[in-house]
Amino acid sequence: MLRIVIADDELPIREWLNYCLKDKNTKLEIVGIASDGLQAQELAVKEKPDVVIMDIRMPKMDGITAMKNIKKVLPQTEFVILTNYADFSYAKQAITCGAKEYILKSELRSSELIEILVKIEEDRYTQYDRPRIADQLERAAQKALTEYAGEHIDTNNQFIEKALIYIHEHFDKAISLADVAGQVYRSPEYFSRLFKEVTGENFSIYLINYRLTQARKLLVNTDFKITDIAYRVGYQNPSYFSRLYKKYMGITPEDERRKNSPKAKKC
Structure with missing residues (x-):
C-alpha cells in the first residue's frame, strides 16, 4: 500500500x-x-x-x-x-x-494520476530488495510439488512466456504487475524479479515499450486520431500518452505520423 x-x-x-x-x-x-x-x-x-x-x-x-x-x-x-x-x-x-x-x-485527470501511482508502486518492487523469504518459499513450494506429484512444473521461461502472451492480449486495458503475476500464479515480488531475469527489462518498462510500439504502428499505418490511439493502447489520458511517447520514442506522436506515415513518404 x-x-x-x-x-x-x-x-x-x-x-x-x-x-x-x-x-x-x-x-x-x-x-x-x-x-x-x-x-x-x-x-x-x-x-x-x-x-x-x-x-x-x-x-x-x-x-x-x-x-x-x-x-x-x-x-x-x-x-x-x-x-x-x-x-x-x-x-x-x-x-x-x-x-x-x-x-x-x-x-x-484521476486516471492519469492513478497510472502514475501504479507505476511508482510497481517500480518499488524492483528498486528495493524485497524479503528473500518469499522467493525461497516459492522455490521450495515448486520443489515440493514436483516431488509429491511427480509432474513437470513450468520452467521460468515458460511461465514468463505465458505472462507475455497475456500482456500482448490485454495491453489495451489497465493491467498491472499484480494482475499479470496472478495470471501465472506467482507473487508480485517473485514475478517481478523473474520477469527482469528472463526478459532483461522491468515489467513496467516492458509494458510501456510494448504499448508505444503498438501505438507507432497505428500512427504510421492508420488515420485514427491520436486520442483514439492512446485509448487503444491502454492509456485513458491522451496528454499523458503523448508525454510518454516523446520520452521513450524521442519524438511526438504528431511528428511520428508526419515523418513516417506512407502519405508523408510520398511527399
Whole structure:
C-alpha cells in the first residue's frame, strides 16, 4: 500500500485529490493533507510517506524547496508535481531535482494520476530488495510439488512466456504487475524479479515499450486520431500518452505520423 501526502494551497484541488484517491484505489492511503510548503515538509517528516503529491507554487515554502528538504530526510520518497502552464519551466527544474512526474493542473485527470501511482508502486518492487523469504518459499513450494506429484512444473521461461502472451492480449486495458503475476500464479515480488531475469527489462518498462510500439504502428499505418490511439493502447489520458511517447520514442506522436506515415513518404 502506498502512503501518500497531498500538498496544495487550493482547497478544491486538495478535496478532489483526496476524494479521487480514496475512491479509486483501496491500495492508496492518504496519511496527510497540507495547504502550504512548510506544512507539507513537516507532515512528510512525521508520516514518512511513499509519495508526496505537491503543488509547485505554495505559500510559506515553494514546492521545489520543500521537496529538496524532504529528500534530505526521506531519500526514498517519490514526488508527483502539480503545475500550471505558467510554471512549466519550473516543473522541469523539479524533475531534475528528483520529482517522478509532473502533471498540468489544467489537464489533471484521476486516471492519469492513478497510472502514475501504479507505476511508482510497481517500480518499488524492483528498486528495493524485497524479503528473500518469499522467493525461497516459492522455490521450495515448486520443489515440493514436483516431488509429491511427480509432474513437470513450468520452467521460468515458460511461465514468463505465458505472462507475455497475456500482456500482448490485454495491453489495451489497465493491467498491472499484480494482475499479470496472478495470471501465472506467482507473487508480485517473485514475478517481478523473474520477469527482469528472463526478459532483461522491468515489467513496467516492458509494458510501456510494448504499448508505444503498438501505438507507432497505428500512427504510421492508420488515420485514427491520436486520442483514439492512446485509448487503444491502454492509456485513458491522451496528454499523458503523448508525454510518454516523446520520452521513450524521442519524438511526438504528431511528428511520428508526419515523418513516417506512407502519405508523408510520398511527399
